[in-house]
Amino acid sequence: MPEQKLDTPDGTDALGSMPSTNSPSYATHSGLQTAFDHFASRVTRWAGSPTMFCLALGVVLVWALMGPAFNYSENWQLVINTLTTIVTFLMVFLIQQSQNKDSVAVHLKLNELLAANRHASNRMIGIEDLDEQDLREVADFYTRLADRAKQVGSDRRAYSIDDEGMPERLDRTS
Template sequence: MERGKINLFERMATRITAWTGSSMAFGVALGIILVWSVTGPVFKYSDTWQLVINTGTTIVTFLMVFLIQKSQNKDSKAIQLKLNELIAASRFASNRMVDIEDLSEAELDVLRKFYRKLAEMSEEDSDIHKSHSIDAAQRLHRHKTSGISGLTQGDTGSQE
């Protein structure tokens, strides 16, 4: 497909969400509400008068949900790619963390508990450059369960 056809909705969503997040958009919305409020006595606060604001705000809200979600999805993807690049570039980071957003919530909770433990371990270390990663923890676990020596202090980040 052509680039222009694919990105029409994306470009429109980006522009609209940028504008609706501005002070000017807030001012316009506030102005509409004020005009509606002031016209209440003119229309004797009728059901039609109330229906106008209810219908208008419902339609705008309904459409904005989709525009904002499109914008959020794009931003989320960009952030994930930036984080993946940082993980890939860092010699201390585990490449297993790339694409963890595809894990279930239960699997993410297990990882969060693991990283809490690593944070506690790193607080005890005086050298902030030691690696505390999934890979280092697995090497330590293999070392402990197999009895194989050769594990260095830099692998776990803690003094043994």
């Protein structure tokens, strides 16, 4: 089956298409960012493994067993405090990188489901960019919508934010 060309006349990718390796967006990928992303993914998978947990537990047990030999001194305590602080400090950045990437991927998947479902409101695509107060207003709206659906009873009608309208302050279409 021949591959369809999805580029627009100005050379950019068509709406909804994945960037190809010859697209402008592909050329702007940072090699450092890509390397860090791969490194962070591998390390977070490795750090969350049972083997790594057992290794960390073993280090703590060895440290605890060595306490009497060092008379539970400040230096003995400083060793574990320094080690755990350094590991925690570095892992925060690696885990956050992986979490950010996973979060973006989940949002994109949900956006695709919204865009593909003809009964879903496309206005919900990108809602994660709203601030917390705006999100609470939308959540309150859905609570009222759920209450309305309960009042109607066994009517299998699907209700959407498009039926009632986005709260006026948040409606980006008007």
